[in-house]
Amino acid sequence: MVKRPLVIGIAGGSGSGKTSVTNAIYEAFKDHSVVVIQQDFYYKDQSHLEMEERLMTNYDHPLAFDNDLLIDHVNHLLQRQGIEKPVYDYAAHTRSNETVLIEPKDVIILEGILVLEDERLRDLMNIKLYVDTDADLRIIRRILRDISERGRTVESVVEQYLNVVRPMHNQFIEPTKRYADVIIPEGGQNEVAIDLMVTKIKAILESNGIV
Ligand code: CTP
Structure with missing residues (x-):
């Protein structure tokens, strides 16, 4: 019988530190098999749209994501089958032509602003985390990151934050905190919370006979 991998959802606002929490858990299982799936990579394909139209997309709304494909891929990984993960280009605002082959692993981390928003995704998760940061x-983190890594200007980041990111956070992201099993204050700096999560994950893997 196929042993079902463990699925961990890590949600939280933009710049909250989801990536640091994800990396810390990933590092703790280096000897093990963990695969990270970023919901960002599952933004709907916009290659057929002009750049002007891509710039008008609301990337903080649940409808921006191709959750059907994401769910399909998670189900494949749960069946211990590989997937062709899309690759997202933040500067071009669309998927790139390449995909990356991802092999199935014992632990699947699903990370993204709205991974707790879709009931179908929540139903696939064993552990649901929400990273809660002021x-x-x-x-501040978003301004620094978007300029250095995503090809943006200060003005564009601030305008997007005030007009889209902030209202969408309050409307769609923050309310998903209620679905979390654990709320982690201050992301990757919270060593106690990370240690607790790693211990819990190891215990579940052991009791499921995976390790
Ligand atoms: N986004 C964007 N332009 C795009 C696609 C996405 O500006 N073409 C932004 C969305 O506005 C959304 C953010 O990307 O708010 C999602 O990524 P974010 O959560 O900020 O990054 P992570 O590294 O996943 O998380 P964290 O900062 O918590 O580590």
Whole structure:
């Protein structure tokens, strides 16, 4: 019988530190098999749209994501089958032509602003986390990151934050905190929370006979 991998959802606002929490858990299982699936890579394909139209997309709304494909891929990984994960280009605002072959692993981490918003995704998760970080820290991190890694200007980041990111956070992301099993204050800096999560994950893997 196929042993079902463990699925961990890591949600939280933009710049909250989801990536650091994800990396810390990933590092703790280096000897093990963990695969990370970023919901960002499952933004709907926009290659057929002009750049002007891509710039008008609301990337913080649940409808921006191709959750059908994401769910299909998670189900494949749960069946211990590989997937062709899409690759997302933040500067071009669309998927690139390449995909990356991802092999099935014992632990699947699903990371993204809205991974707890879709009931179908929640139903696939064994553990649901919400990384809770103050808005001032999140916007500072976002400005620094978007300029250095995503080809943006300060003005564009601030405008997008005030017009889209902030209202969508309050409307769609923050309310998903209620679905979390554990709320982690301050993301990757919270060593106690990370240690607790790693211990819990190991215990579940052992009791399921995976390790
Ligand atoms: N986004 C964007 N332009 C795109 C696609 C996405 O600006 N073409 C932004 C969305 O506005 C959304 C953010 O990307 O708010 C999602 O990524 P974010 O959660 O900020 O990054 P992670 O590294 O996944 O998380 P964290 O900062 O918590 O580590």
